Amino acid sequence: MLSPVAGSLPTTQTSAVSSATNLRAQLARFEAELANWENCPSCKTTEGKARIAEIAGKISDIKHRMEAAELSKQDVNGFRPNGNEAPKSLNDSAAPVDSVSPASGVGSLVNVYA
Numbered sequence: 061m062l063s064p065v066a067g068s069l070p071t072t073q074t075s076a077v078s079s080a081t082n083l084r085a086q087l088a089r090f091e092a093e094l095a096n097w098e099n100c101p102s103c104k105t106t107e108g109k110a111r112i113a114e115i116a117g118k119i120s121d122i123k124h125r126m127e128a129a130e131l132s133k134q135d136v137n138g139f140r141p142n143g144n145e146a147p148k149s150l151n152d153s154a155a156p157v158d159s160v161s162p163a164s165g166v167g168s169l170v171n172v173y174a
Contacts (some may be wrong), residue, residue, distance in 0.1 A: 065154045080129060090115055 094115045102108040 080126070083122055083126050083129070087119065087126070090119045090122065094119065 094112065097103055097108060097112050097115060100108070102114060
Protein backbone atom coordinates (compact mmCIF):
# COMPACT_ATOMS: atom_id res chain seq x y z
CA MET A 61 0.00 0.00 0.00
CA LEU A 62 1.28 3.45 -0.84
CA SER A 63 1.33 6.26 1.67
CA PRO A 64 1.06 9.93 0.78
CA VAL A 65 4.30 11.83 0.34
CA ALA A 66 4.74 14.71 2.80
CA GLY A 67 5.49 18.19 1.49
CA SER A 68 8.80 19.93 1.96
CA LEU A 69 7.48 22.20 4.74
CA PRO A 70 6.48 20.95 8.18
CA THR A 71 2.76 21.01 8.89
CA THR A 72 2.97 24.12 11.09
CA GLN A 73 4.82 26.10 8.43
CA THR A 74 2.46 24.89 5.73
CA SER A 75 -0.56 25.99 7.73
CA ALA A 76 1.06 29.35 8.52
CA VAL A 77 1.76 29.97 4.83
CA SER A 78 -1.75 28.86 3.95
CA SER A 79 -3.23 31.10 6.64
CA ALA A 80 -1.23 34.12 5.48
CA THR A 81 -2.28 33.47 1.89
CA ASN A 82 -5.93 33.18 2.93
CA LEU A 83 -5.73 36.43 4.89
CA ARG A 84 -4.20 38.27 1.92
CA ALA A 85 -6.90 36.86 -0.37
CA GLN A 86 -9.67 37.90 2.04
CA LEU A 87 -8.13 41.35 2.39
CA ALA A 88 -8.02 41.84 -1.38
CA ARG A 89 -11.62 40.65 -1.75
CA PHE A 90 -12.93 42.96 1.00
CA GLU A 91 -10.93 45.94 -0.31
CA ALA A 92 -12.45 45.43 -3.77
CA GLU A 93 -15.91 45.08 -2.26
CA LEU A 94 -15.37 48.26 -0.20
CA ALA A 95 -14.27 50.17 -3.31
CA ASN A 96 -17.41 49.00 -5.12
CA TRP A 97 -19.67 50.13 -2.27
CA GLU A 98 -17.90 53.48 -1.92
CA ASN A 99 -18.28 54.19 -5.64
CA CYS A 100 -21.92 53.18 -6.06
CA PRO A 101 -24.89 55.55 -5.71
CA SER A 102 -26.25 53.67 -2.69
CA CYS A 103 -23.18 54.56 -0.61
CA LYS A 104 -25.06 57.59 0.71
CA THR A 105 -28.01 55.57 2.03
CA THR A 106 -28.23 54.31 5.59
CA GLU A 107 -27.92 50.73 4.39
CA GLY A 108 -24.93 51.61 2.20
CA LYS A 109 -23.15 53.43 5.02
CA ALA A 110 -23.75 50.47 7.35
CA ARG A 111 -22.41 48.03 4.75
CA ILE A 112 -19.32 50.21 4.17
CA ALA A 113 -18.68 50.36 7.92
CA GLU A 114 -19.09 46.56 8.19
CA ILE A 115 -16.63 45.91 5.36
CA ALA A 116 -14.15 48.45 6.76
CA GLY A 117 -14.35 46.65 10.11
CA LYS A 118 -13.61 43.32 8.45
CA ILE A 119 -10.61 44.85 6.64
CA SER A 120 -9.31 46.29 9.91
CA ASP A 121 -9.74 42.90 11.63
CA ILE A 122 -7.83 41.10 8.87
CA LYS A 123 -5.01 43.67 8.99
CA HIS A 124 -4.72 43.23 12.77
CA ARG A 125 -4.61 39.45 12.37
CA MET A 126 -1.89 39.76 9.73
CA GLU A 127 0.15 42.07 11.96
CA ALA A 128 -0.25 39.72 14.93
CA ALA A 129 0.85 36.78 12.79
CA GLU A 130 3.89 38.73 11.59
CA LEU A 131 4.83 39.74 15.14
CA SER A 132 4.48 36.18 16.36
CA LYS A 133 6.60 34.96 13.44
CA GLN A 134 9.29 37.55 14.26
CA ASP A 135 9.19 36.59 17.95
CA VAL A 136 9.71 32.94 17.05
CA ASN A 137 12.69 33.94 14.88
CA GLY A 138 14.36 35.74 17.79
CA PHE A 139 13.12 39.30 17.25
CA ARG A 140 12.04 41.14 20.37
CA PRO A 141 9.29 43.80 20.03
CA ASN A 142 11.20 46.29 22.22
CA GLY A 143 13.86 46.55 19.52
CA ASN A 144 16.45 44.24 21.09
CA GLU A 145 17.39 41.13 19.27
CA ALA A 146 17.71 37.89 21.14
CA PRO A 147 21.31 36.87 21.78
CA LYS A 148 22.56 34.55 19.06
CA SER A 149 24.79 32.71 21.52
CA LEU A 150 25.59 32.83 25.19
CA ASN A 151 28.68 34.94 24.52
CA ASP A 152 26.60 37.60 22.76
CA SER A 153 24.65 38.34 25.93
CA ALA A 154 27.74 39.01 28.05
CA ALA A 155 28.81 42.63 28.48
CA PRO A 156 32.14 43.52 26.86
CA VAL A 157 35.03 43.82 29.33
CA ASP A 158 37.14 46.96 29.24
CA SER A 159 40.78 45.92 29.04
CA VAL A 160 41.92 48.75 31.35
CA SER A 161 39.43 48.06 34.12
CA PRO A 162 40.72 46.60 37.40
CA ALA A 163 38.55 43.52 36.82
CA SER A 164 40.60 42.50 33.78
CA GLY A 165 43.38 40.85 35.78
CA VAL A 166 43.97 37.11 35.59
CA GLY A 167 41.56 35.19 37.78
CA SER A 168 39.29 38.16 38.45
CA LEU A 169 36.50 37.18 36.05
CA VAL A 170 34.26 34.16 36.41
CA ASN A 171 32.67 32.60 33.35
CA VAL A 172 29.16 31.90 34.54
CA TYR A 173 28.33 30.06 31.33
CA ALA A 174 31.07 27.44 31.72
